[in-house]
Amino acid sequence: MGTRRVLVTGCSSGIGLAVAARLANDELRRFKVVATMRDLGKRGPLEKAAGDSLNKTLEIKQLDVCCEASIRECVNSLPDRRVDVLVNNAGVGMIGPLECQSIDVMRELFDTNFFGLARLVKELLPDMKRRQSGHIVVMSSVMGIQGILFNDVYSASKFAVEGFCESLAVQALKFNIKTTLVEPGPVVTEFERKVYEDAEKMDLSGTDEETAKIFREVYLPYSKKIFASLGQTPEEVAEQTVKVITAEEPPLRHQTNRLYMPMTALKHADPTGRLPLDTFYKMTFKHDRVFNATLGVMRILQRMAGKK
């Protein structure tokens, strides 16, 4: 296989930045990276991470996944419009009681997390079909498999992404185009900082006192503990993304965090949905000591496994 051109979205920070830098610095020089971001003013950290690869195996371009014109302009600027691998990574988060979130804000989240993917695929799929080759890699989440308390809208956007890709994958395969959903658990990035910052500022007057209390006193501390115990680095997720891109037979789904897998496995163990529902309910409201102890054990396992 020759050098492949990989277009990555959302490279100003976090996973996108790590994936772009990792691919550009690949020892075997297998990739030419088009690292994109909506605001080129934020290119500093990527330039630093790219190091010597900048303007050699990595070029930085503007692309806003919410703007069709910017997607087209970016793709048109590439020789033959060729993109061998799309890494659809740009995404935003949102947590909190549903009653405190406006429909407009929910729409904005879907515009980035779901319609952003749809726009990119619409632009690139016809070319990939003509060439009878390509790989669509999508940064989904474990929340695209299993919904989590107070993540209703974010989780819904990742379920949308999962359904879209699962359907598309069949048609794409007919044209020799591969599809992969990368499903990280918690990853310590700007994403985490931004959602907690928004949560602290959130006006909870739209919901009842009990819900507000559960969000503030149960969900937020638990969620922070989960990030501290199970959180991966963006570099770890990038390493696994590269494995997926270079696999001879890329999987449709790839979960990056082995420690999180028991949680997602519950879903498949009981088609009625009772098992994951009961488990998450009890973990949250009844057995907080067991939950905290489990996180403690996981933290130790994580350290012992060298954070694999």
Ligand SMILES: NC(=O)c1ccc[n+]([C@@H]2O[C@H](COP(=O)([O-])OP(=O)(O)OC[C@H]3O[C@@H](n4cnc5c(N)ncnc54)[C@H](OP(=O)(O)O)[C@@H]3O)[C@@H](O)[C@H]2O)c1
């Ligand atoms: N962190 C986690 O725990 C976690 C877990 C599972 C999955 N994920 C997924 O991983 C992906 C990357 O998240 P991250 O953790 O790396 O978060 P991050 O550090 O906040 O990065 C998100 C990136 O998306 C970009 N972005 C947002 N809206 C955009 C738009 N309209 N057009 C182009 N770029 C846009 C951001 O750009 P700006 O700097 O301009 O905002 C930023 O570069 C997301 O899809 C997220 O859902 C994250």
